Amino acid sequence: MEPTAVTYIPSAYREVDEARLHDIIKTHSFATLIVTHNNVPHISHVPLLFDKDSNTLRGHLARVNPIAKLDRNQVHNAVAIFHGPNAYITPSWYESKKTTTKVVPTWNYIVVHVQGKLRIETNPEWIYSNVSSLSDTHEEAIGGHWKLTDAPESYVKLMTKAIVGIELNIESILGNFKLSQEKKSDDFAGVLSGLKDAVKSDSTPNPSGSQGIAEWMERTQA
Amino acid sequence: MEPTAVTYIPSAYREVDEARLHDIIKTHSFATLIVTHNNVPHISHVPLLFDKDSNTLRGHLARVNPIAKLDRNQVHNAVAIFHGPNAYITPSWYESKKTTTKVVPTWNYIVVHVQGKLRIETNPEWIYSNVSSLSDTHEEAIGGHWKLTDAPESYVKLMTKAIVGIELNIESILGNFKLSQEKKSDDFAGVLSGLKDAVKSDSTPNPSGSQGIAEWMERTQA
Numbered sequence: 001m002e003p004t005a006v007t008y009i010p011s012a013y014r015e016v017d018e019a020r021l022h023d024i025i026k027t028h029s030f031a032t033l034i035v036t037h038n039n040v041p042h043i044s045h046v047p048l049l050f051d052k053d054s055n056t057l058r059g060h061l062a063r064v065n066p067i068a069k070l071d072r073n074q075v076h077n078a079v080a081i082f083h084g085p086n087a088y089i090t091p092s093w094y095e096s097k098k099t100t101t102k103v104v105p106t107w108n109y110i111v112v113h114v115q116g117k118l119r120i121e122t123n124p125e126w127i128y129s130n131v132s133s134l135s136d137t138h139e140e141a142i143g144g145h146w147k148l149t150d151a152p153e154s155y156v157k158l159m160t161k162a163i164v165g166i167e168l169n170i171e172s173i174l175g176n177f178k179l180s181q182e183k184k185s186d187d188f189a190g191v192l193s194g195l196k197d198a199v200k201s202d203s204t205p206n207p208s209g210s211q212g213i214a215e216w217m218e219r220t221q222a
Numbered sequence: 223m224e225p226t227a228v229t230y231i232p233s234a235y236r237e238v239d240e241a242r243l244h245d246i247i248k249t250h251s252f253a254t255l256i257v258t259h260n261n262v263p264h265i266s267h268v269p270l271l272f273d274k275d276s277n278t279l280r281g282h283l284a285r286v287n288p289i290a291k292l293d294r295n296q297v298h299n300a301v302a303i304f305h306g307p308n309a310y311i312t313p314s315w316y317e318s319k320k321t322t323t324k325v326v327p328t329w330n331y332i333v334v335h336v337q338g339k340l341r342i343e344t345n346p347e348w349i350y351s352n353v354s355s356l357s358d359t360h361e362e363a364i365g366g367h368w369k370l371t372d373a374p375e376s377y378v379k380l381m382t383k384a385i386v387g388i389e390l391n392i393e394s395i396l397g398n399f400k401l402s403q404e405k406k407s408d409d410f411a412g413v414l415s416g417l418k419d420a421v422k423s424d425s426t427p428n429p430s431g432s433q434g435i436a437e438w439m440e441r442t443q444a
Contacts, residue, residue, distance in 0.1 A: 003262055004262070005262060005263045005264070005265055006259075006262055006263070006264045006265070006288045007264070007265045007266065007288075008266060008283075008284065008286065008287040008288055008289075010284075027427065030308045030329060030331065032254060032303060032305075034256065034263050034265070036258055036261055036262065036263050037228075038261070039258055039260070039261045040225055040226070040227060040228055040258065040299075041227045041228070041256050041258050041263050041301065042227070042228045042229070043227055043228070043229045043256070043301070043303065043335065044229065044230060045308075045331055045333050045398070046329075047310070047329050061230075062230065062232075064230065065230040066228045066229075066230055067230075077262075079263060079265065081254060081265070083254075083305060086252045086267075088269070088360040088363070088364060090360070090361060090364060090366045090368055091368050091372070091373070092366055092367070092368045097368075097372075101372060101373055101374060101377075102373060102374060102377045103373060104353075104357075104370075104373055104377075104378065104381050105356070105357045105360065105361075105368070107252060107268075107269050109252065109267055111267050113265065131326075134327070135326075135327045138310040138312070138327065139312060139327075141310070141427045142310065142312060142420060142425055142426055142427065143425050144312045144314055145314070146312050146313050146314045146319075146327070148326075150313070150319075150323060151313070151323055151324060151325060151326060152323060152324060155323075155324045155326075156326065159326050176267070198364060203364060203365050204364050205249065205363045205364065207430070208429070208430035
C-alpha cells in the first residue's frame with residue numbers, strides 16, 4: 001500500500017498510548033490538513049472533531065477551498081497534524097553540562113499525525129450536524145452557552161451552503177512525543193526544572209510551550 | 223510553473239506586510255516542513271532560521287530522516303508552515319448576537335506558508351555554522367549563555383556527523399491572518415474584549431492562543 005505520508009519518528013519518541021494520542025487530538029484540535037494531489041500538497045488549517053466510535057475526524061471547509069473541489073466521488077490520502085506544545089531546550093539545564101560538558105541544544109515537542117482517507121460530504125444534514133457538534137464542543141470548552149439554534153434557521157442554512165463537510169477515516173495515528181525521555185535521569189530532571197523556572201521567571205519567549213512540555217514530561221514519566 | 227503547494231486564503235485575510243510575516247517566522251520558528259515526493263508528503267517538524275540577506279530558511283535534520291535521504295543533487299519543492307496563535311471565537315462575543323442574532327462561530331488564526339526550493343547540504347562547515355547560529359539565536363531568546371564552543375570539539379563533530387543541513391530558497395511567503403478584520407467594528411470590538419476577558423478569567427482552554435490573537439487583532443487594526 002502506498003503510504004499516506006512519510007515522517008521520521010525515532011523509536012524513543014514514538015508514543016503508542018491511545019489515551020495520550022487522543023488527548024492531544026482533542027486539546028489541540030486546530031489541525032494542519034494535508035491532501036496531496038498531482039504531487040502538490042493542498043494545505044488547510046481547520047478544527048477537526050475526533051469521533052472514537054466511527055474512528056474518524058470530521059470538519060468542514062469553504063466550498064471554494066481547493067481541497068473541497070477535489071473529486072467528490074473518490075477518497076483522498078490525507079494527513080491531519082495536531083500540534084502539541086514545543087520548546088527550545090538549552091544544554092545549560094543538563095546536569096552533564098557541569099560534568100562531561102557533552103551536551104548540545106535540542107527542541108522538545110509533541111505532534112500527532114493522523115493518516116487516512118478523506119471524503120468530501122455535501123449532505124446538508126450531515127453538515128448541519130457537524131457544525132452543531134463543533135460549536136457544542138468548543139462552547140463547552142470555554143464555558144459558553146451558544147447553540148446553533150440561537151441563530152435564525154435561514155441564516156444558518158445560508159452559511160452551511162457555503163461549506164462542505166470532510167471526513168477522514170483513520171488508518172493510523174502516529175505520535176511523536178519528544179520529551180527528553182532518552183536522557184539520563186539527572187539531565188531529565190534538569191530540563192524539567194529549567195522549563196518550570198523559565199515559566200516562573202518569565203524568561204521564555206514561549207511560556208505556554210515550555211509549560212506544556214514540562215507537564216507532559218511529568219505525565220509520561222509518572 | 224508547477225505550484226509548490228496549494229492553499230486557500232480569502233483575500234480579507236491575506237497578509238502582505240513583510241514585517242508582520244517575518245515576525246511570525248522568527249517568533250514561531252518551530253516549523254512544519256513538507257516536501258512532496260512521488261505524490262507522498264514527507265513531513266518533519268524542525269526549527270528554521272530565516273536569513274533575510276540570502277532570502278532563505280536554514281536548518282538541519284537527522285541523516286536518517288527520509289527528507290535528508292532525498293536526491294542531494296536536486297532541489298525539491300518544499301513548504302515550511304509557521305504556526306502563529308489560534309483561538310475559537312464564540313458568537314456570544316459579537317454585538318450582532320444581541321441584535322440580528324445572525325452570527326456563527328469561527329476560528330481565528332495566523333499561519334505563514336513559506337514556499338520554495340529545498341536543497342540538502344552536507345558540508346561540515348556549513349552545518350557547524352548553522353547549528354551555531356541556531357543555538358545563539360535561541361539562547362539569546364531565553365536569556366541564556368550557552369555556546370557551541372562550550373561542548374568538546376570532538377563531541378560536536380560526532381553530533382554534526384549525524385545530521386544534514388537544509389536550505390530553503392524562498393519563492394513566496396503567504397500569510398493567512400484570520401483576525402475578524404472583515405467584521406463590523408462593534409463585532410470586532412466584542413471579539414477583542416471577549417478574548418481578553420477569557421484570558422483574564424482563565425476561562426479559555428488555550429490562553430496563549432487567545433492572548434496572541436487579541437494582540438494581533440489590536441496590532442493589525444492600529
